Amino acid sequence: xxxxxxxxxxxxxxxxxxxxxxxxxxxxxxxxxxxxxxxxxxxxxxxxxxxxxxxxxxxxxxxxxxxxxxxxxxxxxxxxxxxxxxxxxxxxxxxxxxxxxxxxxxxxxxxxxxxxxxxxxxxxxxxxxxxxxxxxxxxxxxxxxxxxxxxxxxxxxxxxxxxxxxxxxxxxxxxxxxxxxxxxxxxxxxxxxxxxxxxxxxxxxxxxxxxxxxxxxxxxxxxxxxxxxxxxxxxxxxxxxxxxxxxxxxxxxxxxxxxxxxxxxxxxxxxxxxxxxxxxxxxxxxxxxxxxxxxxxxxxxxxxxxxxxxxxxxxxxxxxxxxxxxxxxxxxxxxxxxxxxxxxxxxxxxxxxxxxxxxxxxxxxxxxxxxxxxxxxxxxxxxxxxxxxxxxxxxxxxxxxxx
Amino acid sequence: xxxxxxxxxxxxxxxxxxxxxxxxxxxxxxxxxxxxxxxxxxxxxxxxxxxxxxxxxxxxxxxxxxxxxxxxxxxxxxxxxxxxxxxxxxxxxxxxxxxxxxxxxxxxxxxxxxxxxxxxxxxxxxxxxxxxxxxxxxxxxxxxxxxxxxxxxxxxxxxxxxxxxxxxxxxxxxxxxxxxxxxxxxxxxxxxxxxxxxxxxxxxxxxxxxxxxxxxxxxxxxxxxxxxxxxxxxxxxxxxxxxxxxxxxxxxxxxxxxxxxxxxxxxxxxxxxxxxxxxxxxxxxxxxxxxxxxxxxxxxxxxxxxxxxx
Numbered sequence: 001x002x003x004x005x006x007x008x009x010x011x012x013x014x015x016x017x018x019x020x021x022x023x024x025x026x027x028x029x030x031x032x033x034x035x036x037x038x039x040x041x042x043x044x045x046x047x048x049x050x051x052x053x054x055x056x057x058x059x060x061x062x063x064x065x066x067x068x069x070x071x072x073x074x075x076x077x078x079x080x081x082x083x084x085x086x087x088x089x090x091x092x093x094x095x096x097x098x099x100x101x102x103x104x105x106x107x108x109x110x111x112x113x114x115x116x117x118x119x120x121x122x123x124x125x126x127x128x129x130x131x132x133x134x135x136x137x138x139x140x141x142x143x144x145x146x147x148x149x150x151x152x153x154x155x156x157x158x159x160x161x162x163x164x165x166x167x168x169x170x171x172x173x174x175x176x177x178x179x180x181x182x183x184x185x186x187x188x189x190x191x192x193x194x195x196x197x198x199x200x201x202x203x204x205x206x207x208x209x210x211x212x213x214x215x216x217x218x219x220x221x222x223x224x225x226x227x228x229x230x231x232x233x234x235x236x237x238x239x240x241x242x243x244x245x246x247x248x249x250x251x252x253x254x255x256x257x258x259x260x261x262x263x264x265x266x267x268x269x270x271x272x273x274x275x276x277x278x279x280x281x282x283x284x285x286x287x288x289x290x291x292x293x294x295x296x297x298x299x300x301x302x303x304x305x306x307x308x309x310x311x312x313x314x315x316x317x318x319x320x321x322x323x324x325x326x327x328x329x330x331x332x333x334x335x336x337x338x339x340x341x342x343x344x345x346x347x348x349x350x351x352x353x354x355x356x357x358x359x360x361x362x363x364x365x366x367x368x369x370x371x372x373x374x375x376x377x378x379x380x381x382x383x384x385x386x387x388x389x390x391x392x393x394x395x396x397x398x399x400x401x402x403x
Numbered sequence: 404x405x406x407x408x409x410x411x412x413x414x415x416x417x418x419x420x421x422x423x424x425x426x427x428x429x430x431x432x433x434x435x436x437x438x439x440x441x442x443x444x445x446x447x448x449x450x451x452x453x454x455x456x457x458x459x460x461x462x463x464x465x466x467x468x469x470x471x472x473x474x475x476x477x478x479x480x481x482x483x484x485x486x487x488x489x490x491x492x493x494x495x496x497x498x499x500x501x502x503x504x505x506x507x508x509x510x511x512x513x514x515x516x517x518x519x520x521x522x523x524x525x526x527x528x529x530x531x532x533x534x535x536x537x538x539x540x541x542x543x544x545x546x547x548x549x550x551x552x553x554x555x556x557x558x559x560x561x562x563x564x565x566x567x568x569x570x571x572x573x574x575x576x577x578x579x580x581x582x583x584x585x586x587x588x589x590x591x592x593x594x595x596x597x598x599x600x601x602x603x604x605x606x607x608x609x610x611x612x613x614x615x616x617x618x619x620x621x622x623x624x625x626x627x628x629x630x631x632x633x634x635x636x637x638x639x640x641x642x643x644x645x646x647x648x649x650x651x652x653x654x655x656x657x658x659x660x661x662x663x664x665x666x667x668x669x670x671x672x673x674x675x676x677x678x679x680x681x682x683x684x685x686x687x688x689x690x691x692x693x694x695x696x697x698x699x700x701x702x703x704x705x706x707x708x709x710x711x712x713x
Contacts, residue, residue, distance in 0.1 A: 306492025309457055309565075310506050310555075311482035324496050 022080035024143045025092060028136040029073045029080075035132035036069075042110050042130060047121045048179060048368055054127050060110035065102060069133075072099040076140060089148035096141035097158075101165060103134050108169070111177035123179035125370055152392050159388065179370045180377075187374070191359075195378060198355035201273060201348065202341045205280030209337065213285045214330075217292025227293070234286040242279065242344050246351045249275035276353035280344055284337040291333025295326030328397045335390035342383040346375065356382075407466075408433045408563055408595040409454060414463030416449055416619075423449045425619040427463070431612075433562075436589050436596045438606040441616035442642065447599045450616070451565050454597065455481045467563060482506050485556035485564035485594075489571045491548045493540040499525075499551055500536040506559040524554040527588065546577035550584070557592070564596045570605070582608055603643055607631070607655050615639055627655040653680040658706050662696045666705040672697035675704075679711050 020026055040054020041061065058066050072095050079092040111124040145155065175181045184191060220227040240248070254270030257263050268274045299322050307317045323330075349357025359375030362368075409431040416424040424446040431437045439447040452458040454465055456477040465472045472480055493502050501508075503524055504517045512520070525532040528550040540548055549569060556564055570578045586609060589596055600606055606613050607627045615622040615630065622642075623635040631651055634640040644651065659675040672695040673685055685694055692708045 300492070300495070302488060302490045302492035303494050304492075305457070306486065306488055306552075307494070307505075309452075309455060309481060309486035309488065309492075311478045311480075311509055312505075313478050316509070321494060325494075 020081060021084045022092070022143070022147070025076050025096075025140050026080040028140045028143075029076050032133045032136035033070075033073060035129050035136075039129040039132070040127035041133070042107060042114065043125050043127045044114050044118065045123050045125065045179075046119070048123050048183075048370065049366065052123070052125055052127075054129075055110070055114070057106065057110075057129055057133070060114065061106035062109055062113075065106045065109060069099065069102050069106060072096075072102065084147065086148060089144050093141060093144035093148055093150075096137055096144055097162070100134070100137040100141060100162075101169075103130070103137055104166070104169060105174065107178065108174035111175070111179075115177045123182065123370075124177060125179040126373075152395055155388075156392065180373055183368070183370045183374050187359075191374070191378075194354065194356050194358060194375075195382075197353075198342070198345055198357075198379070198382065201276055201280070201345045201353060201355055202338065204273070205277045205284060205341055205345075206334070206338060208277075209281045209284035209288055210334070212281070213288030214292045216285065217289040218296065220289065220293050221297050230289065231286075234289060237282045238286045242283070242347050243350065245279045245282065246275055246348060249278055250351065253278070271352040273353050275351055276345065276348035279348070280341050283344060284341060287333045287336045287340070291329050291336075292326070295329030295333075296322050298329065299325045328394050331390055331394040331397065335387060335394065338386045338390065339383045342379060342386060346379050349375075406433050407431060408435070408468060409597065410464075410466040411450075411454075412464050412466075414450075414453060414460050414465060416446070416453060416458065416460050422619050424453070424460075427619070427621060429614060429621065429624070431595060431597060433595055434593050436586075436598065436609055436611045438610035438613050439597065439599045439616060440603065440606045440610075440613055440642075441601065441622070443601055445616040446619040447601075447616045448567055451567055451597060451599050455484045455486060455565060457481075482509055482559060483561055483563075485559075485561040487552045487556040487564070487566045487569045489568040491540070491552040491569075493548055493551060493555070495540050497539075498536065499538050499540070499543070502540065502551060503555045503558050505555060510559055520558060524557055527557070527591075528554045528584065530554075544577075545573045546581060549573055549577075549581055553581075553585070553588070557588075557594075562595060564594050566596060566598045568599055568601070571600070571602070578605075585609060603651075604654075607651060615642065617642075628652075631655060650680060653683060653711065654678050658682050658696055659698075661710045662704040662706040663710070664704040667702055668693040668695045668705045670695060672702055673706070674698070682706055683708075683711055 036057045039056070040052075041057040043052030043054050045052030057069070061069075075095050076092060076099070079088055079095065082088045107126060107130050114124045115122060145158065150158070169175070170181075176185070216230060220230050237245075250270040253268060253275050257268045257270070303321055303325070304317060307321045312320065345353070345355050346357035346360055349355055349361050356375040356379045360372050360379075361375075363371030363373075363375065407430045409429070411427055411429045414424060414427045415422070427446075427450060439451060441447045449458055453460045454467065454472070456472055467480070467484065494505075497505075500518075500521050503521045504512075507517045507520055521536060522532040525535055530547060530550055535543070535547075535551075540551070543551065549572075552569060553566075556566070570581045573581065582605065585596075585598075588594075598609060607630075610627055612624065613627055613630050614624045617636075617638050623630060623639045625633070630639065631643060634643055656679045657675070658673060658677045658679060658681075661679065662675065668691075670689060670691055673682055675696050675698045682694060686692060686708055694706055695702045696704045696706050
């Protein structure tokens with residue numbers, strides 16, 4: 001390319017103005033592109049137990065769709081070079097969102113095409129390429145939404161819209177040919193029961209943990225000499241590996257159920273939900289008690305003095321001043337504990353507690369990766385949803401109270 | 404003799420065996436603006452907080468409005484006494500309206516009456532009610548927050564107001580404005596106010612009676628002029644300050660006390676209510692040795708440089 005003499009300085013000036021404003025999006029696109037070109041987007045296997053042959057995106061998906069995905073990636077790079085304005089971020093977010101849908105669509109179409117030409121037992125599973133591209137697109141969407149300074153209600157709408165689009169796509173049967181969907185199709189009833197069980201175990205642990213942990217935190221606040229021993233014990237509990245704690249509870253609980261038949265009758269046993277819930281409660285106590293102490297201890301002493309001086313009773317000071325002002329910190333603790341419990345509950349399947357972990361351990365036993373994913377993915381999704389909703393609640397409170 | 408609003412008799416307080424307040428006796432007349440003054444750690448704040456029983460006392464009696472404070476439940480006692488503190492203690496999660504309405508709502512006032520009272524108080528503190536009632540404390544400046552703190556203390560129309568270094572955390576200009584407001588409100592409402600400070604200038608400006616405390620004991624009680632002219636001890640003399648004592652004297656005396664009535668002079672008049680320090684400042688800046696003195700009705704006399712040192 002040649003430039004006329006007088007134009008060159010202008011062009012050089014313009015070139016110098018091209019800067020990479022959004023390094024995150026550009027990096028994600030490059031990572032996605034490398035994964036798309038070098039690793040298998042999907043894998044075709046003779047049956048669900050043998051490892052498959054990787055097939056790249058270009059070979060697996062229709063050419064038009066591959067082209068759209070490439071164009072959207074290129075668009076994101078171009079947008080990341082543009083000055084960081086709100087409109088640019090919004091367009092980038094839209095591009096990332098459409099890219100996400102296209103990647104899902106490509107996976108569905110690839111599976112449909114590949115299984116149509118293969119024997120009946122053959123399966124098409126999602127490959128590393130898919131997961132990397134999907135994760136990159138999702139992260140690019142989150143990043144651009146944050147840059148666009150989206151308000152929480154709008155974020156909620158976007159999440160709901162994304163869920164609606166995904167469900168609509170699934171309803172058309174687009175993903176049916178994927179092995180993950182086939183694993184699901186064969187277990188719809190069991191899956192629904194496992195999700196319900198998982199949520200029940202988490203709720204069953206969090207509610208008592210709050211009822212115990214919050215008073216413990218308050219006790220540590222009111223009586224400082226209680227603080228050190230309490231947190232020593234809670235910290236110690238936190239360091240026990242979860243599998244060990246689940247295991248450790250089997251013997252005492254079996255013994256207890258035999259010694260006190262009433263407890264056995266209401267479901268206390270060495271294996272099953274009882275030890276799982278007890279272990280989850282023990283793990284949840286530290287963050288809850290610590291955040292209660294920090295939250296209520298962090299309330300301005302001047303506000304409390306003023307409240308007392310104007311004639312509020314201790315109870316009124318607690319409920320009207322201390323609790324509302326500590327609520328953002330308390331919610332942060334609840335968020336940590338909920339996400340942690342959703343993850344730990346997966347492991348609890350080992351001691352027969354049920355939940356999504358049962359798919360994970362069944363899958364591990366059968367070397368069936370898709371079955372592992374059928375347990376792991378919904379658990380991750382549950383954790384993300386819980387995190388998002390509690391963040392939304394805490395953020396709303398913080399905005400209202402923050403100086 | 405005016406009736407006493409507060410009668411403190413032989414009150415003591417020790418904390419971990421350390422005496423904080425020792426055998427303290429004081430009578431505060433109705434309508435007084437009594438300033439408890441002393442260095443930090445002298446027990447003035449503890450003494451104030453014993454009046455509304457935020458701090459329990461070991462011995463002696465405290466009566467408010469003739470009634471022994473120990474004969475009333477502490478919460479009921481506190482709701483009848485206004486309370487304002489340093490750094491305001493406004494509730495950050497409540498709107499200004501809710502903050503001011505704290506005690507009226509604890510007392511179960513109907514909503515309409517609460518609303519009217521909030522409007523009245525914001526107006527009294529020169530904050531536009533419609534602009535401010537819906538705001539949160541963090542949206543206000545430090546001075547505005549302190550005004551709301553005072554309004555909140557006045558909300559249930561208490562006869563007695565306890566103020567613990569309320570203006571200590573604001574800048575000097577804002578503090579000056581807040582002090583003027585407090586003097587005005589004291590005049591307009593006739594409330595009895597007990598005001599704790601370690602700032603001698605603030606005490607001289609606000610007080611009708613100053614109570615100086617030294618290590619938990621009463622060191623001297625008197626009008627601002629008494630304290631400066633006749634310090635009862637070396638401690639008081641040192642605390643009030645030998646340096647600049649002349650200027651302090653000028654700042655507690657009024658032009659009205661020294662002017663020559665009936666005479667007249669050229670130039671802009673100074674108010675009869677102004678302090679001699681203000682008159683001196685006006686003479687220096689205007690390069691005038693005589694200033695006309697006016698009250699609300701016009702010129703009433705003259706004050707000259709010589710009158711200041713008389």
